[in-house]
Amino acid sequence: xxxxxxxxxxxxxxxxxxxxxxxxxxxxxxxxxxxxxxxxxxxxxxxxxxxxxxxxxxxxxxxxxxxxxxxxxxxxxxxxxxxxxxxxxxxxxxxxxxxxxxxxxxxxxxxxxxxxxxxxxxxxxxxxxxxxxxxxxxxxxxxxxxxxxxxxxxxxxxxxxxxxxxxxxxxxxxxxxxxxxxxxxxxxxxxxxxxxxxxxxxxxxxxxxxxxxxxxxxxxxxxxxxxxxxxxxxxxxxxxxxxxxxxxxxxxxxxxxxxxxxxxxxxxxxxxxxxxxxxxxxxxxxxxxxxxxxxxxxxxxxxxxxxxxxxxxxxxxxxxxxxxxxxxxxxxxxxxxxxxxxxxxxxxxxxxxxxxxxxxxxxxxxxxxxxxxxxxxxxxxxxxxxxxxxxxxxxxxxxxxxxxxxxxxxxxxxxxxxxxxxxxxxxxxxxxxxxxxxxxxxxxxxxxxxxxxxxxxxxxxxxxxxxxxxxxxxxxxxxxxxxxxxxxxxxxxxxxxxxxxxxxxxx
Amino acid sequence: xxxxxxxxxxxxxxxxxxxxxxxxxxxxxxxxxxxxxxxxxxxxxxxxxxxxxxxxxxxxxxxxxxxxxxxxxxxxxxxxxxxxxxxxxxxxxxxxxxx
Amino acid sequence: xxxxxxxxxxxxxxxxxxxxxxxxxxxxxxxxxxxxxxxxxxxxxxxxxxxxxxxxxxxxxxxxxxxxxxxxxxxxxxxxxxxxxxxxxxxxxxxxxxxxxxxxxxxxxxxxxxxxxxxxxxxxxxxxxxxxxxxxxxxxxxxxxxxxxxxxxxxxxxxxxxxxxxxxxxxxxxxxxxxxx
Numbered sequence: 001x002x003x004x005x006x007x008x009x010x011x012x013x014x015x016x017x018x019x020x021x022x023x024x025x026x027x028x029x030x031x032x033x034x035x036x037x038x039x040x041x042x043x044x045x046x047x048x049x050x051x052x053x054x055x056x057x058x059x060x061x062x063x064x065x066x067x068x069x070x071x072x073x074x075x076x077x078x079x080x081x082x083x084x085x086x087x088x089x090x091x092x093x094x095x096x097x098x099x100x101x102x103x104x105x106x107x108x109x110x111x112x113x114x115x116x117x118x119x120x121x122x123x124x125x126x127x128x129x130x131x132x133x134x135x136x137x138x139x140x141x142x143x144x145x146x147x148x149x150x151x152x153x154x155x156x157x158x159x160x161x162x163x164x165x166x167x168x169x170x171x172x173x174x175x176x177x178x179x180x181x182x183x184x185x186x187x188x189x190x191x192x193x194x195x196x197x198x199x200x201x202x203x204x205x206x207x208x209x210x211x212x213x214x215x216x217x218x219x220x221x222x223x224x225x226x227x228x229x230x231x232x233x234x235x236x237x238x239x240x241x242x243x244x245x246x247x248x249x250x251x252x253x254x255x256x257x258x259x260x261x262x263x264x265x266x267x268x269x270x271x272x273x274x275x276x277x278x279x280x281x282x283x284x285x286x287x288x289x290x291x292x293x294x295x296x297x298x299x300x301x302x303x304x305x306x307x308x309x310x311x312x313x314x315x316x317x318x319x320x321x322x323x324x325x326x327x328x329x330x331x332x333x334x335x336x337x338x339x340x341x342x343x344x345x346x347x348x349x350x351x352x353x354x355x356x357x358x359x360x361x362x363x364x365x366x367x368x369x370x371x372x373x374x375x376x377x378x379x380x381x382x383x384x385x386x387x388x389x390x391x392x393x394x395x396x397x398x399x400x401x402x403x404x405x406x407x408x409x410x411x412x413x414x415x416x417x418x419x420x421x422x423x424x425x426x427x428x429x430x431x432x433x434x435x436x437x438x439x440x441x442x443x444x445x446x447x448x449x450x451x452x453x454x455x456x457x458x459x460x461x462x463x464x465x466x467x468x469x470x471x472x473x474x475x476x477x478x479x480x481x482x483x484x485x486x487x488x489x490x491x492x493x494x495x496x497x498x499x500x501x502x503x504x505x506x507x
Numbered sequence: 508x509x510x511x512x513x514x515x516x517x518x519x520x521x522x523x524x525x526x527x528x529x530x531x532x533x534x535x536x537x538x539x540x541x542x543x544x545x546x547x548x549x550x551x552x553x554x555x556x557x558x559x560x561x562x563x564x565x566x567x568x569x570x571x572x573x574x575x576x577x578x579x580x581x582x583x584x585x586x587x588x589x590x591x592x593x594x595x596x597x598x599x600x601x602x603x604x605x606x
Numbered sequence: 607x608x609x610x611x612x613x614x615x616x617x618x619x620x621x622x623x624x625x626x627x628x629x630x631x632x633x634x635x636x637x638x639x640x641x642x643x644x645x646x647x648x649x650x651x652x653x654x655x656x657x658x659x660x661x662x663x664x665x666x667x668x669x670x671x672x673x674x675x676x677x678x679x680x681x682x683x684x685x686x687x688x689x690x691x692x693x694x695x696x697x698x699x700x701x702x703x704x705x706x707x708x709x710x711x712x713x714x715x716x717x718x719x720x721x722x723x724x725x726x727x728x729x730x731x732x733x734x735x736x737x738x739x740x741x742x743x744x745x746x747x748x749x750x751x752x753x754x755x756x757x758x759x760x761x762x763x764x765x766x767x768x769x770x771x772x773x774x775x776x777x778x779x780x781x782x783x784x785x786x787x
Contacts, residue, residue: 536627556655
């Protein structure tokens with residue numbers, strides 16, 4: 001009896017608990033703590049005090065931004081936890097900052113929307129915090145298991161948020177479509193991951209990246225294809241975009257803003273880590289795939305956006321086509337030394353796109369509050385009765401279209417520069433397709449501007465648009481960011497430079 | 508150890524699952540087909556874990572099972588929600604939005 | 607002996623899988639899924655992955671399939687799909703072509719790389735009479751050192767899933783949500 005117990009202790013003694021750098025994990029711990037606090041507060045507050053949950057959520061997000069800042073300012077360099085499975089480097093800190101701030105803006109957009117509709121409020125904040133937690137983890141995950149768990153962690157709350165208007169069949173449909181396609185995509189990705197694990201005998205991306213092509217390249221090509229296709233669903237790349245328009249239209253508008261910015265950025269972050277750290281010497285497999293995705297995504301997104309009459313559906317296709325522009329530099333990332341330029345272009349574009357697109361949705365929420373309509377024609381004559389909204393909407397539309405000196409221009413410029421500097425025929429060809437698409441995009445962005453400035457007001461209803469204070473703050477922040485990034489591009493390019501990905505291309 | 512046979516079994520199961528996802532019209536049955544794909548992943552992970560001599564693959568399979576449980580819970584809740592509002596769980600009836 | 611077990615288990619897996627995608631009655635499909643899951647559990651046992659086999663039976667066959675059956679019964683079995691009213695007749699053959707194509711590609715890739723894949727490793731610790739818990743000890747060591755972060759996070763994920771499922775499937779009476787607090 002005692003001998004048996006003793007042997008248990010002896011075997012337990014040679015177990016060494018992993019050392020944990022709590023500073024590096026602080027953003028995640030604060031977010032997880034926020035989930036629990038909001039859950040308990042929601043349980044013990046009366047219906048009249050539920051308003052405090054929104055502020056608690058935003059304070060949690062701002063609180064988790066503090067360790068991100070201190071980590072960025074400390075000079076201990078890259079921190080690597082759990083045997084390299086969780087890495088905090090400048091790239092992941094930049095993206096964590098983006099996710100947390102985008103989440104803060106979405107909180108500002110959601111609070112009045114939730115108040116007015118008949119929604120469960122506390123659970124909404126819990127799901128949003130946990131989805132953001134998943135994204136923050138995704139930015140640091142460097143092994144197959146953590147990437148898979150983070151991906152599910154950020155997606156599962158998002159499925160439910162898309163269906164949050166429970167009585168509305170369109171919102172239910174949005175949730176079910178998003179769920180089924182999302183789960184299917186992650187199953188495909190898992191199949192690829194299982195093959196990758198088999199080839200390299202490790203779940204660590206750095207070990208997978210060490211594999212030099214040889215006898216197993218055929219299996220590896222299949223595995224890479226499955227993983228890339230799995231993430232293509234997440235970033236709604238054509239032909240895996242079919243869920244996006246329906247989900248964006250059916251979901252509550254703040255959730256659409258969240259999905260089109262934060263969730264998409266998380267997909268790109270995962271794709272960047274997997275491709276840069278995991279498949280650095282398989283560019284012959286993924287470059288053509290990204291080339292096709294980028295060309296198709298830009299073109300199909302644009303052409304479909306031209307035909308839309310509903311503003312949210314138009315923005316859904318616009319967001320798909322912007323995804324194509326973000327993908328563009330990846331099509332040449334394996335050529336010579338253009339990997340760094342491509343990474344910088346993608347990160348810069350993501351930062352600019354996040355600010356601008358959140359601003360657009362802030363305007364859409366503010367205007368639909370008055371017009372109760374999603375039609376683009378309901379923006380007719382917006383300038384005559386809400387000049388402020390019309391001006392900021394014009395700024396955002398111009399930024400999305402890529403007109404200098406606004407933020408969107410810097411993003412597009414970086415992408416094209418990366419493509420051209422690679423100096424390959426395929427790079428030039430994609431740049432030409434991108435240029436044509438930039439011109440097509442003026443069509444639908446310009447259409448909204450024309451409605452606002454030149455068309456008459458529908459029904460002659462020129463009563464003032466009441467913009468809630470939270471949305472005013474969000475509009476101010478996003479307009480400021482969009483203008484600042486355009487006028488002082490050095491600022492955002494600085495973040496792009498900072499964003500060196502530890503372990504990328506074996507470095 | 509029959510590594511190739513395991514991988515073939517995984518591949519066939521995977522493709523039966525994909526076939527089911529494409530062909531099935533009923534949301535619950537689509538979800539079951541997705542479970543088939545996840546199981547093919549587990550077969551692969553087991554086979555590679557044995558071949559590679561590391562427990563990582565089996566650990567991965569455990570995570571797959573745990574997350575699959577969460578997914579199924581959410582999925583069936585969403586299906587119930589749709590059924591309550593529309594009295595149908597056929598995916599073809601879900602076509603409020605087009606274009 | 608190993609081959610015999612494998613062939614039997616594989617037959618269970620495949621027959622069950624075909625049942626899942628072809629049976630019209632959702633209850634039959636769910637029961638076919640159980641057959642597949644048990645076949646896989648047999649494969650796990652045959653290869654000394656005892657803990658995984660137990661989890662497969664308890665979580666998958668025990669909890670997940672019961673959840674499926676529960677929802678099917680709640681919705682009514684008559685919700686079965688009517689194949690005669692299939693609107694997309696082209697979809698079925700297309701799906702067949704796609705699936706067989708993908709299977710072919712994967713099998714060809716595996717065959718092409720089989721020399722490298724076949725190089726066998728040392729195998730992981732398996733339970734023996736002297737050391738009955740070797741397999742589970744190795745698993746837990748891996749979970750609680752290298753994968754401990756993913757483990758903690760998965761527990762939060764399950765909490766979120768529970769909260770979300772309750773909110774999603776809770777019935778709303780009238781316009782207000784307070785009544786069920």
